[in-house]
Amino acid sequence: MTTRAAFMARLRTELGKTSGLFAATVAERPAAPAALADTIRRELAERWPETLERFRDEFERVGGVFYRVAALGDVPAVVARIAHERAARRVITWHPAALGADVAPALRENGLEVTVMPAAGETEAARRRLRDVIAAAEIGVTGADLAVAETGTLVLASGGGRPRSTSLLPAYHVAVFDRGALVESLAQVGVFLEAWHGEGGAPADGGAVNFVTGPSRTADIELTLTRGVHGPREVHAIFVEAPRGG
C-alpha cells in the first residue's frame, strides 16, 4: 500500500526536476469574498429586472418553464396547476425554514398529498421511510440559493430541511426564488461560493451544492435529445416579486 508520505515524496522528486513549461499564475481569489458578495448584491438590487430577463431567456433556452408571481402566497396555486396539468398528486417540499414559506397547507387544500422534509437529521428508520416517500413523489418543491442569468442555472445548497434528492428524484422540479438569489455571471457565482466557504457562511449546512441547468438530459442514443433520463423531466422556476422578509 502506498502511503501519503511515499506518494508525496514521488511527486516532489518529479516536480524538482523541472521548472514547468511557462510562467503561470492561478486565478486571483477575492481578498474579502463576503464583502464583495454583498457589493454585488447591492449593485444588482439596482438593476435586477434586466438580470431577471436574462435569466428567464437562458432558463427557457435550456428547457425550463418560468413563472412570475407577486408574493410567496401565490406559489401554491402555480404548483397546484403544474400538478393538475400532469395528473401528479404526490408532492415533497423543502422545510418552510429553508423555503421561506409553508406551502403545504395550501397545496393540501388543492387536493395534493404533501410531505415536508424534516429540518434536521433523522433516525435510520425515519430516513428509510422518507427515502421511499421522496422516490414516490412526482413533484419536488425547493428554493434556490442563486439564479445565474448568464447560464439559466439554479444553484441549490443541501442541508437540514433541504435534502439533495428533492430536486432529483421527482419527475417535476419546481424551484422558488426571489431577487436576492439573482446573479449575473459564473464569475459572480465564484465569489459567492468563496464567500459561503469563508467568513460569509453557507446558506445551508450540507455537504453538497448542485448547479441545475435545465432538466436531466441525454443524447446517448443516436444523438437524439431526450429529457428526464435519471433526474427531472421538467424544471420550473417561480420568481417571487416581493423579496423575502421585505
Next chain:
Amino acid sequence: MSEPGADLATPFRQRAERALHDDFLQQALTIATTKFIDLRRQAFRDFPEGERLRDRAREIKEATLQGLDLYVDQLVDNVERQGGHVHFAVSADEARDIVVDLGRRAGARMAVKSKSMATEEIHLNDALAAVGITPVETDLGEYIIQLAGERPSHIIAPAIHKTKGQVAALFGRELKRPVEADPEALTRVARAELRDKFLAADMGITGANFAIADTGTIVLVTNEGNGRMVTSLPRLHVAVMGVEKVIPSLTDLVVFLAILAKSATGQKLSSYTTLVRGPRRAGELEGPEEFHLVLLDNGRVRQLAGPLREALSCLRCGACLNVCPVYRQIGGHAYGYTYPGPIGILLTAMLNGPESVKDLAHASSLCGACVDACPVRIDIPRMLVELRTEVDTRHIAPWPERVIFKTFAALLRRPSLYRVAAPVTRLLQRPFATGRRVPRLPFFFGRWTATRDLPAVAPRTFAERWRDLEGGR
C-alpha cells in the same frame, strides 16, 4: 505493461481497416462529430470572453502543476478534515485493489457508477464483479456499452457507434422482453431499470472532473443527473481521480466551468454540476455515510518532468476527437485503448509507455485542428512528433521505417547528396509513375500507396530551375 481488455489482438492497421468498412460507424461518426463541432463553434461564437478564459484556464492548469505537491497536500488535509478518507495509488492495480477492498469491507453487493474515464482506465468493473459486487454503469451510453460488453468509443458519447436497433436488442436481452427501437422509449426503459438500482445500491463510484484543494470538494459534471444519484443515495461513495485533476480554489473552478461544457457539447453549462464535500453532514437526510477519494498516479507523476507534461492539463471534454480527421474516420475503438483520439494517443503513451503507441503515434495528420479545439490549447501535434522521435530512437519502430527516415534525414542534411537525389529518384520512379503521380510502389512501400498517391519528383525541381536562372544571369 499493456492494459487488460484492450483490443490489441489485431494490429492497428486492421482495426482501422475494419472501422473504415463499417458503414453505420462511418455515418454515425460523421453525424456525431459534425454536430459536436457545430455546437462548440456556436457556443464560443456567442461567448466573446471565451478566448481569454481559455488562456486563463491553460495558465491555471500549468500553475497548478508547478505547485502540485502543495495543492495535493491541501486537498488531502481538507478531505480528511471533513471526515473523508484519501487513498494513494501508484498503479492501476493498486487503485483497483483499494476500491474493491472498500466495497468488500462495507459489505457492498451492488455499486452504481457515474461515467468515469479513470475507472475505465483501471478496468474496475471486472475486479468488482470478481468479488461479488455487481457494477452498474448508470450513464445511459455507458450502460449500453456495459450491456454490450464493449468499451466507450468517445470520451463524452460512449455509445455513438450503436444504432437504436442495436440498443433495443441489448435492452430486450437484458429485460427478457421486446423493447421498441425508439430513443425516447429506450430512455424511459433505462430510467425505470436504473432507478431501482440507484435506490438499491450500497456503493456509489464516481470519477471527478475537478477537486478543489482549498475546500476538499469533488466536482462532477453530468447531463443525466446520475452523478447526483450516485453521490446522494448509496451509503458509501468512492471517487477515483487522476492526481492532476486538482485545482486550487472555487474561483479557479468557475473559469473551467465556463469553457468545459461549451467545448464538449456546446452547452453553456451541463445540466448538472455537483460539488460534494466529504460524507453526509449531521443535519442532512441524505448523502453517503463514508466518503473515500482515491488519488491515482498510473504514469502521470512521471510526466510532470516528462515529455507529455502538457497532456496533464486535459479536461477530458472530447473536443479534439470531434475535429480530428483520423478519429472522424476510424472512431474510438480502432485506437484499441481506453482513451481514443489525438489526446488519447498521448494518454495511452503516458499510461502504457511509448511501446504501446508505435503505430498510434502515426495515426495523426498533425494538422493541428486539435490544438484549435482544445479548451486549454494543449499542443498535441508537438508531443505526437516527439513521440514519433522517441519510438524511432528507442528502436521500437520497425527497421524499414527507421532506415527510410534515416536516409531521408541524411539527404536533407547534405545539399550535394540532395542535388543528386532528384535525378536518381526520377530514374527509379520511371516504372511506377503515371504523370505527376506514383499510384503504386513495390514491396512494403506499397502500404503507403495503398490508400493514397505519392507525388512524383517533378521533371525539373525548383532547385534545378533556380540553378538555370542563376546560370542565365
